Amino acid sequence: ETTEMGAADLYYYDGVGLKEATGRGNKRPGNDETTVGKLVSAENADGKSTFVFIRDLDTGNSDDYKFEIGAEVKALWAYGANDAPFGYHGKSQRGFTTFVLEENFESTGSKTLAPDVKLSWRVYNHPKHIVFELAVPSLGWV
DSSP: OOOOOOEEEEEEEOSSSEEEEEEESSSOOEEOSSOOOEEEEEEEETTEEEEEEEEESOOSOTTSOOOOTTOEEEEEEEOOSSSSTTOOOOGGGEEEEEEEOOTTOEEEEEEEEETTEEEEEEEEEETTEEEEEEEEESSOOO
């Protein structure tokens, strides 16, 4: 199965706050000035970057993905060689998980992306929100 990005809502932490971009295929994402996600926490300690963000299931913005109960969702991630947003991330530096969003849903897991590079995630829904928790060694995030 392909992990190509296609149309996607992208979120990244720029060291100051949560930013949103719009992915349209395998090219550099465009900025989305209407950031609808909210950064709950971000930490870079002991060689690990951890961040948590929350987003409405339905933002009301037609450009944003609408999460619906019962729908299959593909969550993709990638990391670059440095902290620059949208740096090159080859096949070994990206991945995805697929889940069906249900009431009181929670998905946890981890994936070894490279030696000494393990991504851990937890995704769950709150009554009108979806929450993403991600942790990875501090190598740079895309």
